[in-house]
Amino acid sequence: MTASAGRGRDAFAEIMTMPAPSSNTPAADHLLDFVFADVWQRPHLSRRDRRFVTLACVADADAEQPLRDHVYGALNSGDLTIVEIQESVLHFAVYAGWPKASRFNMVVDEQWHRIHTERGLPVPAPEPLLPLSTPSDPEQRLTTGEQSFRDINCLPYAPLRDNPYQGAGILNFVFGEMWLRPGLGMRERRLITVACVAFQDAPLPILSHVYAALRSRDLSFDEMDELTLHFAAHYGWPKASHLQGVVAEQKQRVSAEWAGEAGSGS
Known part of the structure; x- marks a missing residue:
């Protein structure tokens, strides 16, 4: 085993909280060596940030085992709470559709029960849904x-x-x-939303949500670039190429607006 392969297997085990799969194909090798040993370790986005982007990608991709594995890893690692991941499902439903979110929600319940079974613990009672804060x-x-x-x-x-x-x-x-809703912060909702609009083919939502995430400073330019790379690794380079083009355009737009505001003293 090469040093790179060893790093990939260790990174996979740490992130996914399960042993790494056999790496006997180019796809499996580079899943470990590039996606887990490189992309997940990069700066600007935390491992927790990357969970939100990844979950949106695998939930939309109709990939049963990756969805189960990433939900399990997010919960079992403690990176996301059950409330945060359930709230992510609702946010995903709005931007990717309720049918896909229904499956996502079923997997969350399934993996939450699995984790408690493995730990020999009872499943806690769900958090109350009411009253709403709005x-x-x-x-x-x-x-x-x-x-x-x-x-x-x-x-x-x-x-x-x-x-x-x-x-x-x-x-x-x-x-x-x-x-x-209180279950997620604005930053987390931006991460989920940008991932969702990036895998849709609707031209306006991707423009508006990339712009708003940058203009609000909820995501920095570096963080948005890193989101794009992470999205590419988990959803595909063609869609990520389009996202990168939109990001470049919106960076220019936001920079021009900030410069104008600075010049006018506003």
Whole structure:
């Protein structure tokens, strides 16, 4: 075994909290030597940060065993709590779809039970879902959603309430509740969202969410570049190439806006 292969196997075991697989093919070799020994060890994103990006990728990819393994590793390592990963499932549902999130949620339950069985412990009672921290009054909730949309997207406007998609969906739920829920911070939600919009083929969400993550400073330029590399390793280079192009464009846009604000003293 080469030194590189040894590092890869050790890194896999530490990250995934299970023994590394046999490396007898080029794909398996480079999974260990590049993805785990190199990408997961790089600076700018923590191992916990990388969990959120990875989980979104494997949940969308319809890869059963990688999804099970990464959910298990995230929980068994203690990098993510059960509340954080369950909240990640809800956030993923909005940006990648409820059918895929349903499977993701089933795997989370399955692996949570597995971990407690392995440890000889009872599964704890779930955290209470109510009360919500967001308003229950319909008008207040829509108003909250409008302000949240502006704040999160770094825009001076919000969508009109003139159809169910924008009113009941975007304003009432997505920005009136989900982005404001306490289970995850804004940074974690940015990581999940950017990964999700990167594997979709919708042209506007990837522009708006990369822009907002950078403009808000929730993710730095270096962190966004690192997210792109991590995304490439877990979802594929063609989609990551498009993401990298969008990131480059939005860096220029944000830099120009910051320079303009500095020049005007605002």
